[in-house]
Amino acid sequence: MSVLLPGLLVLGMRLALIPVLGIPQPQWHDEFSYLLAADTFAHGRLTNPTPPEWEHFETFHVILQPTYMSIYPPVQGIVLAVGQSLGEPWVGQLLITAAMCSAMCWMLQGWLPPAWALLGGILAVLRLGILSYWMNGFWSASVVALAGALLTGAVPRLTRRITISDTLWMALGIIRLANSRPFEGMILSVAVAVYLLLWIFGKNSPDFKTLLARFIIPIVIVSALTAVATAYYYHRVTGSALRMTYQVDQDTYASVPFFIFQTLKPEHTYRHQVLRAFYENDRRIFEDLRTVPGFVRQSVTRLGSWSNVYLGPLLTIPLLALPWIVRDRRARFPLITLALMAVALSLVTWFLPHYFAPATALLYLIVIQCLRHISFWSSRHGRNAVRFLILIACSMLCLRIAAIAAHAPLEPRWPRGNLARARLVSQLNQMPGQQVVIVRYGASHDPVDEWVYNSANLLQSKIVWARDMGTAANDELLRSLGSAQAWIVQADASPPSMGMYRPK
16 A cells, blocks of 8 residues: 555646646657657557658657657657557656656665655655656656666565565566666666675575576576567667667767767768757767866756756755765665766766666665654654655645646746647647648757657658758658648747748
8 A cells, every 4th residue: 555655646646736737748859759659659560661751850869761760769658658548648657657656665665664665655756746847748757767666676675585576576677777768777787786796695695596496587588588579679670689779860860979988970961950050069068078167067057957856955955864874784785876877977978867767766765764864863853854844845846736826937837848839739630631831940949949740650640740941842742742731830930820831
């Protein structure tokens, strides 16, 4: 019941708040890319054929050669495909975020007394489960944190008693990490592997027959099956079992390497100014990171955005007890692993807070352990301080929801997403026949604000989004689509405007 409670709270509260918060719409490049994967899987395919006139459909984080597909590993696409099969892709995000909060409680039960584990699950609900962009978007964050919780929650259980069920939970966590955020998942998996090896060869080592039958053989079988399935997936998408879709995208569009210690590649030739501007900005970020002042400046910015998502001012307070936690032998593994994750992410060119998601459960383990120490400092005042912190956390959530309902300036607009594009989609869906939208940007367009994304069945879609490539190329595209009604959208107008496109 304790494990179920956080997930049920997420489902009940977020569904009840739909009249206030709405259902999010996609806005960022990654979200549209994940939704393409979801639509592909929901149609029973692993990838899509390259459409004719594909140059009009080039966009961010999507490949069009050798096939048409999202560049990202498949797990988040599968999650959203489940939601799409239930009527709305966001339902998949709702369900996986609820499962993540429940998994956080289960993970903490392996390390802490049950009541404290439940507190950790509730804090995850309050911090990540209702108003965060993990819930109110389509990012691969909740599913990654869920995988990390399964992996790290199995560790203390296996070191006490090896069971096949805990081994399979661990294997499931590793599989999800490998097919969602491979690099960060690898860091966490290596840390767990070292911890388990030290246990296996330590003085409390398990019986070898038990270890072989209940741990090694199940892990090997599940890992082998997953490797075969993953290889087949990439074989279908990229033509090579050993080449990820992300690598195709890097070789086609990006000149900036993944790590800051690598060397810049020559710039590619781009057919669209918006793509060129985006990747030139990546080069500027990379070059800035290679300088000491730039590295320090961006590291501070990253730390601030990370803290704002996971902790906020309130959950930073318990970390005052870190000097006592450092001396706690049981906290060494989570602390060392968190440090490794921080070092690894500091070497990556790009950063968003959810890149840290695999280690979310370990972070909340440290927060709860700090709260435990605070409660032990004084049997009365320490526990009252913990209770007061929980009360403030609940009050802050209620205050934010009230501000949203009152349209107060304390909160940005809800629902989240590109609402202008969503309104246009709703308008076009009510028109008869197929609609082709040619998108035109202004001279000062921000390449982060992208409109050209399409569904898996691109040419058969109700709405086809295309880039403006000049009159001759546009007319050729429209001839290939037959009787579709064509529109031109000025995406950078305020508000964005749409008019009928008249081919020459």
